[in-house]
Amino acid sequence: MIAPVLSLSLMLLVGTASVPAVQEAPPPQPALQQAPAQAQPAQQEELVVDVEGGVQPGAQLSIAIPVMPAAAVAQTPAGSTDALGRQLAEVVGNDLRNSGLFDPLSPGQLRQPSFPEVTAPTFDYWGGTGAQALVQGFVRANGDGTLTVGCYLYDVSTRAELTRQGFVVSPSDWRRAGHKCADMVYTRLTGEGAYFDSRVVYVSETGPKNRRIKRLAIMDQDGANHRFLTNGQSIVLTPRFAPNQQSIVYMSYIGKTPAIYVYDIGSGRQRLVVQNAATTFAPRFSPDGRYILFSMARNGNTDLYRVSAQGGQPQQLTSSPGIDTGGSYSPDGQRIVFESDRSGGQQLYVMNADGSNQQRISFGGGRYATPVWSPRGDLIAFTRLGGGFRIGVMTPNGSGERLLTDDWQDEGPSWAPNGRVITFLRSGRGTSGKADLWMVDLTGVNERRIPTPLDGSDPAWGPLRP
C-alpha cells in the first residue's frame, strides 16, 4: 500500500554546502567545482537529444549508467545498499532505453565506480567506452530509516557535470528515486518534461473472449509494483486517475447496473457518482479535480454531462440526437473535446466547458473516436477507425493530423504527463482476442509493449508524482 503522504523529497544538490547529507558524501573537491564546464570555451556543441524528428534505432544517445556505489554497505527493508545501487542503475537504464532516445551501455561491461569517483568521474575510462553521457549516483542508508540517492549527469566529451539531484525516499519507494534520476537525465538532455516517475491504471484481462474477467490494476509506468484493485466479479472499464492521484474514476457493472464509480486508492472503498437508473460511462476528471465529465445513455440517446466529483445533480452539456461520448477537458479546463455521431459517423468536436460553441474538428475519411487532450494542450490524441483502428494526433483546431500506429486494433490513447508519449491498447484478431498495453512516442518511431502479468486494456497514464 502506498501511503498518500509521500516520503519522497527532492533535494537539489547545488554546490557543496547546501545539503549536509550529500556534502559529506564524495569528498574530492575538484569534481564539485564544476570548473571544467565553466572554464572551457564552448567549442563543442552542447550535448542534446533532438526529439522532434524521432530517433531511429542505432542513432540513440549512447549513455553509461554504472552501478551506483553505496556510501557504506548497510541493510535496509528493501535490501542491502549495494544491491540497491545495482538495481537503481537498472531502473534508470530501462527508463532511458524505453524512451527510445537513449542507448544505455550494458552495465555488466562497465567498471563500477568507487564512492569518491561519483563526483570525480574517471573520464579517460568513460571516453573509451563510447558513451557520450554518463550517469553516476550513490546510495546511502540514513539513520532515520530513509535512503538518500544521489544522481549526477556528465557530458563525457567535455568532461562537464550537466546537472545533479538527490532524493530522500523510504526504502519501499526506492524505485521512485531511480525514476526521478532518469527523469532528471531525460529532461536535461531532451528539454522535454519528465514522465518516468508516474503510474498507469488499467484493466487486467483474462479468460475467454465471451466471458472475459476484468479487474482494475495499478502499476508504475515501467510495469513494476503491480497491484490488483478489484476482484473481477464485475466487468470494469475505462479507469482514469484523479489529478491528485488519490482516486480513480471508472465504470463498473456492479449489481448489473453499469455506472461510474470513484475508487479511493488509499482505503480501497468506492462510491457511486450519479444516483440514477440510467447507464453512465466514459468518465474523466476535470483538470482541477472538481468535476467528473461523463456520458449518460437514456432511451437510446447518449449525451455528455458533468457532475461534482462529490456527487449531486449532473449538469447536461450536450443534447444533440446521437451518441455524444468520450469527453476530455483541455488542461486549462476551459474546453472539452468529445466524439459524436450526430453527422452520421463518429467525429471529433470541441466545445466550451459549459457546452456552448460546439465545433467539429475532424474531417478525414473514416471515423474518429476517443479523443484525449494532451496535458501540454497542444494536441489531441484519438482513435481513427477505417480498415483498422489506429492511434493519431491532431491540433485542437483539427489541423496537422498524424497517425502514429498501424495495426489491426489500436484503441483508447492516454497521454504520459509530458505530452510526448501515448499509451493505448492493442487487440488481437480472432478467437483469443487478447489485448495488450502499448506505448508510442509522438514521432511514431518508438513503439513498444508494456509488460503486464495478464492481458491488459484501457490504460490511463497518471500525472507525474510529486
Add this chain to the structure above:
Amino acid sequence: MTRTITLIAATALLSLGACAKKRPEVLPPAPVGSGADAGAGVADPNAAGGAVVPGSDADFQRSVTSNTILFALDQYDIDAQARSILDSQVEWLNRYPNVRITIEGHADERGTREYNLGLGDRRANAAKNYLAARGVSPARISVISYGKERPVALGSDEGSWARNRRAVTVIIGQ
C-alpha cells in the same frame, strides 16, 4: 431457475475453494447471466432434461422464435425478421403479464469501447420501443448495454460480427 442453478454452481465453487489451499489471487467465477452465457437462440441446456417452469427464461426461450434480434453494422433499426421475432416475444409476454424482462444491447468488436456502450443502449431501446408499441408495458422492461464486452461469436469475421450485433431478451422473473 437460471438463477438457482447459478447459485448452486457458485456455492459449489466456493466450497471447493474452501477445501483447497488458500490462494490470495484465486479468481472469482466469471460474471454470469449476461446473455452471452446462454448464447443467442441456443436453448438453455439446463432446461433440456427437467421440467420447464412456465414463465421462466427457459420456457421463454423454448416458446419464442428467438430471444435475440440482429442488427446491421452501426444500425439499430428493427427489420422484418426482428419484428417477427419480437412479435413472438410479445405473444409470450402477454401470456405472463407479471413477468419482467431485461433487454441486453450488444455491439461487435469493430467499434470503440465507449461508443459501443451507447450503440448497445440504442439497440436495446429499439427493441424495447417495439415491444412497448405492441402493448408490452414499458414498466416491465429494463435495458442494459454491454457494448462489445460480451460477444457470442468469437471470430473476427463478418459472420461472427453479424451475430454479435444483437439485442437479447432475458426473463428476470415476476
